[in-house]
Amino acid sequence: MSKKEKIAIVGAGAVGSTAAYYLSQDSNLEITVFDYGHGQATKAAAGIISPWFSKRRNKAWYKLARLGADFYPDLAADLEKTGADTSSYQQTGVYLLKKNEEKLQELLDLALSRLEESPIIGQIKLLKASEAQEKFPGLQGFEKLLYASGGARVEGAKLTQILLSASQLSYVNKEVQIQPLGEGYRIDGQIFDKVILATGAWLGQILTPLGFKVDVRPQKGQLRDYYFENLNTDAYPVVMPEGEIDIIPFDNGKISLGASHENDKGFDLTLNQGILDSFQNQAQTYFPHFEAAEQKSARVGIRAYTSDFSPFFGEIAELPGLYVASGLGSTGLTIGPFIGNQLAKMVLGQPTQIDPADYPTNKYIKKSN
Incomplete structure (x- = not known):
């Protein structure tokens, strides 16, 4: 029997819980979710899915918001197939x-x-x-x-609870740090092949000790x-x-x-x-x-936002196998599940529906001098 690839997801809000749900469908993966949950935006959020009336000129943002709204019926259909509750989105x-x-x-x-x-x-x-x-x-x-x-309306806390309950994973309620190794990453005494950081406004607190400046507030x-x-x-x-x-x-x-x-x-x-x-x-x-x-x-x-109020997601070039998402602001429940789904595809090496290059991590995460 081949060894399962170990994936860690830090943060179980809209992004992390959706990524966990889709990755856990792959029986060749072993998923562990670390979530401290203190002040998490998703748990405190009542979301409105209605991006089509926005006059923001940022075309990349609107595309992400539009696809985020489109994704909800797909997510509900996937949950329904497994007998999971779909009432968090109506x-x-x-x-x-x-x-x-x-x-x-x-x-x-x-x-x-x-x-x-x-x-x-x-x-x-x-x-x-x-x-x-x-x-x-x-x-x-x-x-x-x-x-x-x-x-549509979304109850954030209910959504994450449903996604995690419908997933095959280990859940650890703990604040953690990450240590890069030659291959993989150590978190809480365990070694993981790949990691998703979906910690919202707390992203800087994890990446700053690793020598990065993070534009997330x-x-x-x-x-x-x-x-x-x-x-x-x-x-x-x-x-x-x-x-x-x-x-x-x-x-x-x-x-x-x-x-x-x-x-x-x-x-x-x-x-x-x-x-x-x-x-x-x-x-x-x-x-x-x-x-x-x-x-x-x-x-x-506590939501996360960037200096230009734009979200980002993808792999950190200097840390292969480490994926991040942040800066979603008040549209976290609109775009968060879709980004989580796209990150899951990136971890699996599958093509994404949207180009992460339009939401570059290196614009907001830079090595300290």
């Missing part, structure tokens, strides 16, 4: 609001221009308030909005969950008003509200109720019932 549609409602036509035209390459967008149309309230009762503060049926994100006993929110669309807040309904009367984008707090995980109260005050313009929630809870996580 296409309930998305509502976009603008203070100047004339701008909605521009977004409609933009989405229509992208429909041919992204049929997942689904039905796109402008809705009057009364029409919008049929899908989201009690929503107000606008005369019309833009609706796309293909928009922490961004604090906070949101609040509201629970309503008498609301059937299972099919409510996601609501994206202009500004920082998003209203993200989930099953069983839960509606999440957030999330903040704080670039000056480092790795501070302290909840700021003032920020969350401010979000609630803004959101009550559109849904006055937040004040009446039977229960509230809050969560906080």
